[in-house]
Amino acid sequence: MPTILITGCSSGYGRHIAQHFLDRGWTVIATMRTPRTDVFSPSDRLRILPLDVTKSDSIHAAFEAAGPIDALVNNAGIGVVGAFEATPMEHIRKVFETNTFGTMAMTQAAIPGMRERGSGVIVNVTSSVTLAPMPLAAAYTASKQAIQGFTQSLAHELATFGIAAKLVEPGYAPTTRFAANSDIDVMDLLPGAYLDFARPIFEAFASPAMVTRESDVAEAVWHAVTDGTAQARYPAGADAVALAAAA
Numbered sequence: 001m002p003t004i005l006i007t008g009c010s011s012g013y014g015r016h017i018a019q020h021f022l023d024r025g026w027t028v029i030a031t032m033r034t035p036r037t038d039v040f041s042p043s044d045r046l047r048i049l050p051l052d053v054t055k056s057d058s059i060h061a062a063f064e065a066a067g068p069i070d071a072l073v074n075n076a077g078i079g080v081v082g083a084f085e086a087t088p089m090e091h092i093r094k095v096f097e098t099n100t101f102g103t104m105a106m107t108q109a110a111i112p113g114m115r116e117r118g119s120g121v122i123v124n125v126t127s128s129v130t131l132a133p134m135p136l137a138a139a140y141t142a143s144k145q146a147i148q149g150f151t152q153s154l155a156h157e158l159a160t161f162g163i164a165a166k167l168v169e170p171g172y173a174p175t176t177r178f179a180a181n182s183d184i185d186v187m188d189l190l191p192g193a194y195l196d197f198a199r200p201i202f203e204a205f206a207s208p209a210m211v212t213r214e215s216d217v218a219e220a221v222w223h224a225v226t227d228g229t230a231q232a233r234y235p236a237g238a239d240a241v242a243l244a245a246a247a
Contacts, residue, residue, distance in 0.1 A: 053102030082189020212237020
């Protein structure tokens with residue numbers, strides 16, 4: 001019975017990815033900064049572990065408790081929307097610590113076991129901001145673009161050991177808590193000089209032509225982990241698929 005470890009499972013994509021794999025017979029290790037027992041129905045194939053991807057001791061403890069895994073999904077992330085000029089560098093570093101360095105640290109921790117077994121899949125969840133430039137998302141885009149390049153380069157060296165490194169690129173999902181895990185209010189990142197520029201952007205966000213559902217991302221991750229192909233990138237959601245096709 002294969003085992004998958006997923007980060008950021010308390011809500012949103014992570015929660016749906018975990019449930020998707022549980023429903024298909026996998027053993028799931030669902031990790032969260034603060035474990036919650038009310039997120040999933042009890043299952044003998046589910047383990048909920050504490051994990052803060054920005055702390056090396058937390059990562060080490062999670063992998064020790066998890067044991068061998070067949071797949072890793074780096075989903076945990078922080079959203080940030082606003083004018084770059086107004087975004088404190090302290091907050092930008094916090095975004096990179098989770099979105100970029102946290103993903104790298106988790107990947108580095110997973111590689112030895114997979115290399116020794118000669119198999120494994122690592123899926124890094126980025127964003128459609130890597131498919132097309134989007135306004136008011138400069139810092140967030142930078143944190144995800146770094147993982148885009150990291151994963152594509154890493155895939156070459158890991159393939160030598162039978163390990164796949166892949167990308168899932170979700171679009172805009174209004175039903176998730178994007179930016180809710182940030183400790184800065186969006187309006188604090190929009191000085192008066194930017195309000196006229198930002199207004200139509202937020203109006204467009206309020207009534208998008210196409211969106212991404214959590215189930216779209218779960219399905220894309222499922223294919224990335226299980227399809228056994230050399231495909232490297234998996235846009236997830238109608239809007240992301242359209243952007244990828246136009247790129």
